[in-house]
Amino acid sequence: MSKSLNLFAPAIGITALGLGLAYGLSSRDYGAQTIESLQARVAQTEDSVARATAEAQAATEQAAQLAAERDAVLAVAAEATSASVDLTTPAADIDGSYGLGRAALPEELAAWDVDVLPDGRGLPEGRGDVFTGEELFVEKCASCHGDFAEGVGNWPVLAGGFDTLANEDPVKTVGSYWPHLSTAWDYINRSMPFGEAGTLTSDETYAIVAYIMYSNDMVDDDFELSHENFTDVEMYNSDGFVIDDRAELEYDQWRREPCMENCKDSVEITMRATFLDVTPEGSGETVMDHASTDGSPVSTASDDIATTDGTESGDLDPALVAAGEGAFRQCKTCHQVGEGASNRTGPVLNGMVGRTIGSVEGFRYSDVFQAANAAGDVWTPENLAAFLADPRGMMAGTKMSFRGVREEADIAALIAYLQVFED
Numbered sequence: 045m046s047k048s049l050n051l052f053a054p055a056i057g058i059t060a061l062g063l064g065l066a067y068g069l070s071s072r073d074y075g076a077q078t079i080e081s082l083q084a085r086v087a088q089t090e091d092s093v094a095r096a097t098a099e100a101q102a103a104t105e106q107a108a109q110l111a112a113e114r115d116a117v118l119a120v121a122a123e124a125t126s127a128s129v130d131l132t133t134p135a136a137d138i139d140g141s142y143g144l145g146r147a148a149l150p151e152e153l154a155a156w157d158v159d160v161l162p163d164g165r166g167l168p169e170g171r172g173d174v175f176t177g178e179e180l181f182v183e184k185c186a187s188c189h190g191d192f193a194e195g196v197g198n199w200p201v202l203a204g205g206f207d208t209l210a211n212e213d214p215v216k217t218v219g220s221y222w223p224h225l226s227t228a229w230d231y232i233n234r235s236m237p238f239g240e241a242g243t244l245t246s247d248e249t250y251a252i253v254a255y256i257m258y259s260n261d262m263v264d265d266d267f268e269l270s271h272e273n274f275t276d277v278e279m280y281n282s283d284g285f286v287i288d289d290r291a292e293l294e295y296d297q298w299r300r301e302p303c304m305e306n307c308k309d310s311v312e313i314t315m316r317a318t319f320l321d322v323t324p325e326g327s328g329e330t331v332m333d334h335a336s337t338d339g340s341p342v343s344t345a346s347d348d349i350a351t352t353d354g355t356e357s358g359d360l361d362p363a364l365v366a367a368g369e370g371a372f373r374q375c376k377t378c379h380q381v382g383e384g385a386s387n388r389t390g391p392v393l394n395g396m397v398g399r400t401i402g403s404v405e406g407f408r409y410s411d412v413f414q415a416a417n418a419a420g421d422v423w424t425p426e427n428l429a430a431f432l433a434d435p436r437g438m439m440a441g442t443k444m445s446f447r448g449v450r451e452e453a454d455i456a457a458l459i460a461y462l463q464v465f466e467d
């Protein structure tokens with residue numbers, strides 16, 4: 045406070061000076077008007093001094109408050125530094141916030157808070173019938189999931205697959221596998237159509253779920269699903285999941301006397317997941333339909349094939365073939381290989397090495413491919429490598445709209461992989 049008084053001492057001095065001047069002037073017999081106006085000015089000056097003093101007081105109080113806050117922050121910081129701090133220690137929590145961002149608005153929370161639970165909590169009011177659902181499904185979902193939810197190509201199947209769960213290749217669908225209908229409602233509402241998530245209304249979601257139920261023979265075609273009858277629905281596999289109670293029932297048995305005898309000398313990786321094709325894509329027979337159990341990667345396909353240049357494709361390096369299968373993912377959108385493969389955007393690529401360019405039956409090639417075909421040009425590992433590295437560079441005007449494979453190693457792998465597939 046003393047500081048602010050010091051600050052205002054000059055102001056008070058000026059007032060005093062003003063008053064003195066006023067009296068001096070009046071004693072010299074100036075007109076009454078002049079005196080009045082001077083008195084008015086003195087009053088004004090006194091006013092503004094009072095105002096300035098109040099402002100100064102407020103400023104001083106604010107400064108004191110800021111200083112106190114600063115001291116608090118410094119104290120927290122000092123405490124944090126003095127405590128044993130390593131890189132994993134959370135940052136000091138100053139005043140319960142980090143001073144970043146803002147609190148989410150209720151509307152924003154509501155937009156994210158869309159989860160629907162098995163007991164129906166979270167379901168918005170609404171309804172939709174099978175018939176409406178079918179129309180919506182055909183319009184918004186069938187391009188990937190098929191008109192009857194049977195799945196197109198490799199897109200997920202949503203219907204059928206009952207009693208396949210114990211098979212080697214179970215077909216897990218909303219009907220055969222999902223234990224709660226709420227999962228379907230929530231998932232579709234939250235994430236479908238793929239790439240256009242969040243565009244469905246509640247009624248549309250009810251209708252689509254009703255149609256998926258119909259596709260799974262769960263309801264008749266006149267069924268309407270709503271928030272009212274939602275929890276009455278019985279799911280086929282609702283009893284197929286159990287609570288994981290191993291921690292209570294089994295762990296202590298396992299941990300009693302771990303066997304540490306007769307261990308293997310060394311542990312090696314004997315197979316690659318891509319080679320095993322554990323996540324099959326496409327219908328064509330893949331390299332590892334017959335994985336060996338003795339640890340050596342065996343491909344019936346590569347064993348059986350003599351490539352057209354006369355070498356046994358058994359000579360192919362399995363690791364290279366496996367890498368080729370991985371690299372071939374980028375080709376799969378357009379090409380199929382193996383038994384039962386069909387022409388897609390691009391031709392079937394069976395028996396490519398040694399084959400006349402542009403000679404796959406039933407495929408409509410570009411002019412440049414037709415010209416190469418007419419000239420009797422043949423695919424060799426060399427020109428195939430050049431083509432894959434830069435399709436348009438080697439075959440100007442080709443219909444293969446693909447930028448090319450950058451890595452030489454990938455090209456070699458791809459060519460090895462393609463040689464696995466007989467014509």
Ligand code: HEC
Pocket residue numbers: 181184185186187188189199200201202216217218228231232236237238239252
């Ligand atoms: C452009 C293709 C595409 C469209 C259109 C599409 N989906 Fe999907 N859908 C997918 C893909 C891809 C997945 C798998 C996503 C994943 O596993 O992350 C999927 C998964 C699903 C699943 C879960 C399947 C499972 O068993 O895990 C359901 C249910 C589903 N979609 C329903 C729908 C519905 C209903 C529509 C229309 C409103 C729709 N989808 C539109 C591509 C599509």
Ligand code: HEC
Pocket residue numbers: 371372374375376377378379389390391393396400401402403404408409410411413428432441442443444445446449458
């Ligand atoms: C976007 C679709 C697309 C992709 C991706 C694609 N291709 Fe092609 N490919 C084509 C088309 C279309 C042709 C026919 C070219 C023409 O007629 O000009 C073709 C032709 C070929 C041919 C010659 C076939 C013949 O009968 O002579 C080979 C070999 C080939 N592609 C290999 C590959 C490989 C390997 C990849 C992946 C690295 C790949 N392609 C990626 C569309 C594609």
